[in-house]
Amino acid sequence: MEAMIERCAGLDVHQETVVACVLFGPLEKKPKTSIETFSTTTTGLLALSDWLATLQVSDVVMESTGVYWKPIWNILEGSFHLVLANARHVKNVPGRKTDVKDAEWLAKLLRCGLIESNFVPPEDIRDLRDLTRYRKKLIHHRTSEQNRIHKILQDANIKLTSVLSDIFGVSGRRILEAILNGEKIETDGLRKMVDWRTKASITDIANAINGRIRRHHRDMLRYHWEHMGYLEETIEELEKQIDQLLSPYRKEVELLDGIPGVNKAAAATFIAEMGVDMSVFKSAKHLASWAGVSPGNYESAGKKKTSKTTQGNKALKTMAVECVLATSRQNNRIASHRKRITKRQGKMKGRIASAHLLLTIAYNILKTGEPYHELGSNYLEEKQMNKELKMIEYLKKKGYTIAPSEQQTA
16 A cells, blocks of 8 residues: 555544554655554543644544544644544455554554545534534424323313414414413403414314313423423524524525525525535535435346435435425426426435435535526426437438427327
């Protein structure tokens, strides 16, 4: 293996210790080796940084083991060129001997340029990622609490969900608070609670809330109601912090918000997961593969086998699919693409293929800085037709006679 870096280091990261191996020396000769073990406390990691600087190390590699690599990355970032290696890729590199330590093997691979770094966004994007992921988790918890409230209301034979489309809207919340407080709801009071835009009549709503609610039901409703209120307050605080972190990226948010199915919350997730600098990805296909929406093509002896997507970035993959589903009732390129793939290969493949298309659009928009331009729902059909027409013109110039097909004459 040909050496490319004169002074580099490999780090074997553990929970309490980190083993560092430095390789240094002329590229054409066998390198010298220096191995030390440091604590993962802040004092120990600062000592590691000083030791690497003393040896004039330029490049440092470590594996992405759980969350243990993050404190080391935060301290070494800015002082060295850091490489975060995928453990699976390192394992698949041939030529390793059984007696070679992990840190030394990482350093050898880095010295020869055989390690490709994983994408690690800047610090502010990493902070944004933590907030958007936590917000999504709290939204799931809030939905769970709402489902529990639905279940208790059914147990008490309160059919509020049958007369109100959203029992957590303005009218529904007023009625639920009155039930929680044990108030006797009369027709006049109910009329004040219900918004004038509600389709159901006051009589139907009064019959729906005439159930058999016990003290136990009220206690359980209160627990879930208070927890739901706490979650909503926390989500609101998180959204304020997310808006603050997004302030330098207002232009990118507006560009992504212009894509069909993508709102500002989805745009925030896209920026948090893949950043705004698209140069870190080789191409749009590389981004789609990294997100886990690029199934492999397995074909042997002329037979196509089942293809599966990789796990990829779960948060980005989920959000891309949600944005695709949001275009279900729209008439645009993404919705048309999903319907066409779904008709031939099923729902799941249609969603994944459309998520691939959506991320490709997002990649090109962020790379060029140009807003989304709708090509139309029949874009691919027109493209194929133009391709066929060009081919016919080419054949005619060559002297061939083209007979019209049955579809063209019909």
